Amino acid sequence: MSFANPWGLLALTALPVIAVIHLFHRRYPRLEVSGLHLWGVAQMTHTPGRRRERLPVTTSLVLELLAALVLSLALARPQIDSVNRSVHLVVVLDGSASMSSRRLTAGGRVKTFRELAVERLDRRIRDLPQGSVVTMIETGRRPTLIFGPQGRMVEAIGSLEKWDPQAVGHDVQPAWNLADQLAGETGQLLYLTDTLPDPERLNLPTEMEAVSIGEPQPNLAITAARWMMSTRRDAPGGGDGTVHLRLLNLGRAPATARLTATTPDGDGSRTVLKRSIKLDSGAVLPFEAVVPAGLGQLDIRLDSDRDALELDSRVRLIEPIRRSVRVAVSLPAESVGRQQVGRALVALADWTPSGVADADLVIAAAGPGESEADSRSDRWRLVIGPVDSSEAARKQAVDLSDRSVYVLEKRHPLLEGVVLDGVIWGGVQELDFEFTPLITSGSRPLLVQGLGTAANRFVLNIDLARSNFTDTPDWPILVSNLLEECRDARPGLRRVNYRVTEDVRFRLGERAAEGDDLLRLEGGNRPRQVARGRLVEITGLARPGLYTVHDDDRQLARFAVNFQDVDESTLVTLVAGDRPAVVGVERVGFAADSPYTWLILLAILVVIGLALGDWQVLRPQLKTT
Amino acid sequence: MRSDAEVRRAADTYQFGLLRVPASGRAGELLGRGTGSSLEFQEYREYTPGDDIRHLDWAAYGRSDMLMVRLYREEISPRTEILLDTSLSMTVAPTKPLLARQLAGLFALLSGGLGGSPAVIPLTEQLPLERIGLDQVDRLSEWPFTSRSTLAELMADGNIPLKPRSIRIVISDFLFPLDPDTLVKQLASDASTLWIVQVLGAWEADPTPLGGRRLVDNETSSEADLLINQAAIDDYLERLHRLQRGLVRACRRAEASFVTVQAEAGLEQVCRDDLCAAGMLRVT
Numbered sequence: 001m002s003f004a005n006p007w008g009l010l011a012l013t014a015l016p017v018i019a020v021i022h023l024f025h026r027r028y029p030r031l032e033v034s035g036l037h038l039w040g041v042a043q044m045t046h047t048p049g050r051r052r053e054r055l056p057v058t059t060s061l062v063l064e065l066l067a068a069l070v071l072s073l074a075l076a077r078p079q080i081d082s083v084n085r086s087v088h089l090v091v092v093l094d095g096s097a098s099m100s101s102r103r104l105t106a107g108g109r110v111k112t113f114r115e116l117a118v119e120r121l122d123r124r125i126r127d128l129p130q131g132s133v134v135t136m137i138e139t140g141r142r143p144t145l146i147f148g149p150q151g152r153m154v155e156a157i158g159s160l161e162k163w164d165p166q167a168v169g170h171d172v173q174p175a176w177n178l179a180d181q182l183a184g185e186t187g188q189l190l191y192l193t194d195t196l197p198d199p200e201r202l203n204l205p206t207e208m209e210a211v212s213i214g215e216p217q218p219n220l221a222i223t224a225a226r227w228m229m230s231t232r233r234d235a236p237g238g239g240d241g242t243v244h245l246r247l248l249n250l251g252r253a254p255a256t257a258r259l260t261a262t263t264p265d266g267d268g269s270r271t272v273l274k275r276s277i278k279l280d281s282g283a284v285l286p287f288e289a290v291v292p293a294g295l296g297q298l299d300i301r302l303d304s305d306r307d308a309l310e311l312d313s314r315v316r317l318i319e320p321i322r323r324s325v326r327v328a329v330s331l332p333a334e335s336v337g338r339q340q341v342g343r344a345l346v347a348l349a350d351w352t353p354s355g356v357a358d359a360d361l362v363i364a365a366a367g368p369g370e371s372e373a374d375s376r377s378d379r380w381r382l383v384i385g386p387v388d389s390s391e392a393a394r395k396q397a398v399d400l401s402d403r404s405v406y407v408l409e410k411r412h413p414l415l416e417g418v419v420l421d422g423v424i425w426g427g428v429q430e431l432d433f434e435f436t437p438l439i440t441s442g443s444r445p446l447l448v449q450g451l452g453t454a455a456n457r458f459v460l461n462i463d464l465a466r467s468n469f470t471d472t473p474d475w476p477i478l479v480s481n482l483l484e485e486c487r488d489a490r491p492g493l494r495r496v497n498y499r500v501t502e503d504v505r506f507r508l509g510e511r512a513a514e515g516d517d518l519l520r521l522e523g524g525n526r527p528r529q530v531a532r533g534r535l536v537e538i539t540g541l542a543r544p545g546l547y548t549v550h551d552d553d554r555q556l557a558r559f560a561v562n563f564q565d566v567d568e569s570t571l572v573t574l575v576a577g578d579r580p581a582v583v584g585v586e587r588v589g590f591a592a593d594s595p596y597t598w599l600i601l602l603a604i605l606v607v608i609g610l611a612l613g614d615w616q617v618l619r620p621q622l623k624t625t
Numbered sequence: 626m627r628s629d630a631e632v633r634r635a636a637d638t639y640q641f642g643l644l645r646v647p648a649s650g651r652a653g654e655l656l657g658r659g660t661g662s663s664l665e666f667q668e669y670r671e672y673t674p675g676d677d678i679r680h681l682d683w684a685a686y687g688r689s690d691m692l693m694v695r696l697y698r699e700e701i702s703p704r705t706e707i708l709l710d711t712s713l714s715m716t717v718a719p720t721k722p723l724l725a726r727q728l729a730g731l732f733a734l735l736s737g738g739l740g741g742s743p744a745v746i747p748l749t750e751q752l753p754l755e756r757i758g759l760d761q762v763d764r765l766s767e768w769p770f771t772s773r774s775t776l777a778e779l780m781a782d783g784n785i786p787l788k789p790r791s792i793r794i795v796i797s798d799f800l801f802p803l804d805p806d807t808l809v810k811q812l813a814s815d816a817s818t819l820w821i822v823q824v825l826g827a828w829e830a831d832p833t834p835l836g837g838r839r840l841v842d843n844e845t846s847s848e849a850d851l852l853i854n855q856a857a858i859d860d861y862l863e864r865l866h867r868l869q870r871g872l873v874r875a876c877r878r879a880e881a882s883f884v885t886v887q888a889e890a891g892l893e894q895v896c897r898d899d900l901c902a903a904g905m906l907r908v909t
Contacts, residue, residue: 028839034714035800036842038864
């Protein structure tokens with residue numbers, strides 16, 4: 001821009017004069033309020049700690065300054081070809097893990113799609129007019145504002161260090177909605193991703209431009225990982241463990257990979273397992289390997305030159321903790337019940353026989369005083385009929401045929417998988433205590449949970465000598481469910497290895513659950529606090545890694561979270577492309593044509609308008625004073 | 626707050642507006658308004674598919690061939706969490722922080738009197754937020770109201786770890802930008818009961834014309850010059866009432882209670898006229 005009459009700029013000296021006049025202008029008395037936004041007035045920010053008050057930016061001052069500025073510009077006769085237009089660019093960055101994939105090229109420098117997106121964005125921001133502002137949002141389970149709102153464009157690219165796309169598949173619509181809100185009516189919307197959104201499935205805002213920098217890539221992934229310890233009870237305190245993995249070649253060509261498992265050893269690591277694996281295109285390979293007990297932790301990696309995404313080829317597993325249940329069977333020695341309970345328990349894992357006093361689970365015969373036998377609230381008890389073993393009561397007991405209709409409380413975990421097809425249920429008697437029925441036939445309760453005792457007490461209203469229940473698959477299922485429910489009720493983690501976004505729940509002991517202090521969760525991006533209770537629930541873990549839960553300095557739980565998401569690992573469907581905005585938006589700012597005569601005319605009109613506006617602003621104040 | 630005679634007197638006069646269970650204990654001290662699974666039998670109704678089969682009355686079925694379901698009152702844990710807004714906006718009138726402290730102390734004493742474990746959580750910028758138990762409740766009388774973080778910001782950032790199944794009481798002026806539906810939904814999540822008490826100064830609730838004033842938001846330090854005449858007051862009241870209507874509507878959806886109290890009225894009048902009318906308190 002140049003000026004035909006630069007002397008006209010001398011009129012700019014009027015600006016400080018106007019400012020000084022306003023500085024000495026009488027101010028309104030201050031009034032402190034709580035919710036300024038409720039008064040519906042434009043706000044001016046007061047810099048905290050400043051001793052001298054800033055010049056009040058009143059409408060009157062603005063109008064006067066503008067009038068002086070426009071007049072001086074008009075006098076200076078500016079020669080303008082075009083006037084810059086400032087822009088508010090709102091960028092939505094795809095936070096999904098596939099953006100961290102490498103673009104594999106033959107011999108060339110390898111870059112991730114994230115890096116390519118940053119380069120693309122850098123060019124885009126450099127092309128913005130001076131004075132433009134930028135806002136950046138990362139998609140995720142919850143959209144995250146990583147820059148702005150309306151930050152300076154020179155700082156925008158530097159802030160992208162915080163962008164570390166690792167999310168599993170998620171809905172991007174909330175991030176788009178947030179961007180739409182922040183852009184208002186004048187901002188430009190840009191969505192940077194690795195594949196263009198499918199218009200059939202996702203409703204991309206019409207003002208949003210979508211740019212995809214993705215390309216189809218081969219990828220190998222570990223889509224499931226499990227570490228199980230031996231269930232042999234004859235290997236006390238030990239027994240080997242088995243690692244189960246599911247390996248997947250998501251590329252269009254066969255791939256050779258190297259599978260390595262290491263365990264931390266002092267400051268370094270020790271290799272436990274090393275295998276070479278060949279995977280055909282699209283092939284799923286279930287992999288199983290025996291590893292010795294006592295390793296504590298395994299870091300598993302799958303390496304291949306046909307693997308574009310590293311995140312899904314790394315798994316960290318923690319050695320499962322044995323949670324053995326102590327079981328006492330106090331049924332009469334030669335009874336049918338004792339034989340059948342023993343037969344079912346033999347097939348089950350992770351339990352140890354114990355005396356009644358120490359047992360977590362007691363399986364006992366019904367009898368006088370049995371219901372008062374237990375006062376421990378954490379003990380489980382299965383009582384097996386006949387409820388009354390007197391001859392008279394047994395005669396009066398009812399036998400239900402295999403065509404009887406059984407009603408099961410399906411929501412109760414004890415009955416998961418129990419169907420009772422073809423069961424003859426013999427020796428059903430009247431019950432004379434308070435209970436909640438779990439299995440019934442007509443109005444007869446067959447399996448009930450007793451009320452009024454501290455222990456979790458279940459009563460089987462049955463005479464096994466007159467029934468075929470123990471000959472059906474339902475019998476071991478019921479005993480197994482009972483054992484597992486008893487195990488789950490004990491303090492500690494049920495599992496130690498999880499997938500991202502999976503909820504983690506564990507129980508605390510009675511003493512640890514007391515108090516109001518919060519627990520501390522370490523791992524992921526930053527420490528978090530967790531509410532204390534008998535059942536501790538941790539949700540929304542989006543970052544893979546090791547996590548620990550602490551009560552002050554005491555570690556209560558340790559678990560691993562791994563990235564496993566087949567959809568996000570599928571990179572062959574990535575497509576590059578641009579989709580321009582369907583509806584253009586007006587840019588913030590103003591524009592004028594070249595001939596300055598029009599500017600002078602416009603300036604005169606503006607000055608008249610501003611003078612009238614100023615008078616309008618001042619008029620109510622003059623009235624009050 | 627035990628040293629505050631007004632709070633002590635109110636604690637002797639009133640009790641929580643929730644029904645008591647005949648049996649007492651750590652769990653199940655209070656009864657909620659909904660139907661739940663406590664031991665207190667409420668009423669019968671006919672069985673419909675999907676009902677909890679555990680509540681079927683088998684004895685009645687044997688007698689009448691009618692499937693009836695027993696309905697029980699919902700049990701509420703006596704754990705009480707009192708969220709106290711200690712932001713600067715509460716200091717616009719000196720009576721606001723005084724009443725807010727007194728209310729927090731009163732609710733804590735009433736909950737403690739029932740054998741519960743109340744915790745007052747002053748909402749500050751210092752994280753993690755401190756939980757003040759009954760034994761330290763007197764600290765509230767000296768607690769500074771200097772925070773610049775709003776309740777909405779703290780909730781949105783997940784910085785207020787709330788315990789499930791607790792009675793939750795929120796004391797604030799709610800004079801910050803907020804979406805009533807989102808905020809109340811977050812506050813009511815997993816709570817047995819939610820009460821919201823909005824504390825306003827007299828001039829905030831009913832402003833009078835003052836002429837030209839420079840309004841200074843004492844929380845954000847934002848300023849604006851405004852002629853406070855009847856038109857400006859009408860606009861302000863319209864926005865304030867819209868905010869209150871939004872909170873009332875959101876509370877109704879979340880089965881929560883909302884009440885606005887005026888700080889200058891004093892604790893005694895607020896308890897008698899406002900909190901009792903809202904069902905939060907009742908006379909012993």
